[in-house]
Amino acid sequence: MLRKLMAEALGTFWLVFGGCGSAVLAAGYPELGIGFVGVSLAFGLTVMTMAYAVGHISGGHFNPAVSLGLALANRFSWRELPFYWLAQIAGAALAAVALFAVASGKAGWSPGGFASNGFGELSPGGYGMTAALLVEVILTAGFLIVILGSTSARAPQGFAPIAIGLALTLIHLVSIPVTNTSVNPARSTGVALFAETAALGQLWLFWLAPLAGAAIGAIIWRLVLAADEAG
Template identity: 70%
Template sequence: MVVPIRLAMRTRAGELTCALFEAGVGDAEIASVIFNPISIFMNRLGRPAGLNAISGLRKRLLAPQVPHASPPASRSLREACRGNVRALDRNRIVTDSLKLLVEVKEARMQKSLVAEFLGTFWLVFGGCGSAVLAAAYPELGIGFVGVAFAFGLTVLTMAYAVGGISGGHFNPAVSLGLTVAGRFPAARLVPYVVAQVVGAIAAAALLYLIASGKAGFELGGFAANGYGDHSPGGYSLLSALLIEVLLTMFFLIIILGSTSSRVPAGFAPLAIGLGLTLIHLVSIPVTNTSVNPARSTGQALFVGGWALQQLWLFWIAPLAGGALGGLVWKFLDDAD
C-alpha cells in the first residue's frame, strides 16, 4: 500500500493545487489543508523522493503575501496552472486526492489498532500469566507482589514500545477516561475497545494452551476476577465495586497527569507502570484486580460459569471509574 500512496502523492499534489487555485482557494488554505498532512505522512514513510518537491511548493505557498498582489513565485505558479487546468478533470483530481487523505488516515488507524491489540495481549499474557504460571510455583512462587510487578511491567514496557503509535491505552476504561477528558476522539473509542478485547482474549487463549500442557492441570480460577466466594479474600460485592471504581479513577488521574504538558516528557510510562503495580498490591486480595474490562473478559471466557456471571461488575466499575477520573482531571486541568 505504501508504493501507490507515494506515487499518488507525486502525481496528484500539483494537479490538485492547480484546480484549487482556479477555484479561488487561498494559498494558506491549500497549504494547511492539503500539504501539511501529506508532508507529515511522507515524513513518517521515510521522506520519499516526492517530499522535497512538495515541501518546496509548500514554502512558496506560505511565503509572505504583498497586499493586493501575489508574490512572483506564486503568480508564476498560478499562470502555469491556468494554462493547463482546462485539460484536467477537476472532479477526478479532487476525488482522488481526498481518497488519498482517507487512505492515510485509515493506515494510521490500522496501525493504532494493531498496537492496542499487541499492548493488551502483552498485559494479559504477562500479568495473568504470572498469576497462573508463577504465583504459586512450588518453593519459588512470586506471590502477590510478583504478580503486581508483572502487571506494572507489562504496561511500562509496551507504553514505551507502542505508546507513540496508539497512545498506549490497552484498557477500555483508559480509552473512555481519555475520551471524557477530551484527550481522545470519541469516534475511535469503539474500535479501540474491540482491539483491546480481542487482544485480551487471544492472550488468554494462548495462556490456556500453555498452562494446560502441565500434567494434572486444573483450570481453577485462571486469574479471573470475582467477588464473594470468588474473591481471594472473600470480599463482598460492595467492596469489589468500591475498590474497582476508586482505583480505576486514580489510575486515570495518574495517566492524564503524567502525560500532560506540565511534566517532563518521556517519564509517563514509569509513573503509569508503577501506579498499576500499586493498584494490584492493594486490590489483588479483594477482586484479583481488574481495573480493565478487557483483561477480565479474556479470563472469564475460559473459566465460564461464575466468572461470566460476575463479569458485568468488571465492566461497569472500571468504566465508571475511568469516566470519573477523566472528569476529575478535566476539572483540575481547567482550574489550572
C-alpha cells in the same frame, strides 16, 4: 487507523499474557512462586514496557476504561473509541487462548479461576460485591488521574510509562485480595472465558466499575486538575 488498532491489540495481549500469565504460571509454587507482590510487579511491567514500545503509535491505552477516560478528558477521539475497545478485547482474548495453551501443557493442570476477577466466593479474600465495586471504581479513577497527569504537556517528558506502570503495580498491591484486580474490562473478559468458576456471571461488575471509575477520574481531572495544565 489499522496500525493503531494492531498496536492496541498487541499491547493488551502483552498485558494479559504477562500479567495473568504470572498469576497462572508462576505465582503458586511453594518455593519459587512470585506471590501477589510479584504478580503486581508483572502487571506494572507489562504496561510500562508496551507503553514505551507502541505508545507512540496508539497512545498505549490497552484498556477500555482508559480509552473512555481519555475521551471524556478530550484527549482521545470518540469516533475511535469502539474500534479501540474491539482491538483491546481481541488482544485480551488471544492472550487468554495462548496462556491456556501453555498452561494446559502441564499434566494434571486445571484452569480453576484462571486469574479471573470476582467477588464473594470468587474474591481471594472473601470480599463482597460492594467492596469490590468501591475498590474498582476508586482505583480506576486514580489510575486515570495518574495517566492524565503524567501525559500532560507540563509533566516531565519520557517518564509517563514509568509512572503509569508503578501506578498499576500499586493498584494490584491494594486490590488483589479484594477482586484479584481488574481496573480493565478487557483483561477481565479474556481470562473469564476460560475460568472454571462463575467469573463470567460476575463480569458485569468488572465492566461497570472500571468504566465508572474512569469517568470519575476524567471528571476530576477536567474540573480540578486540568486548570494547572492550561495555566
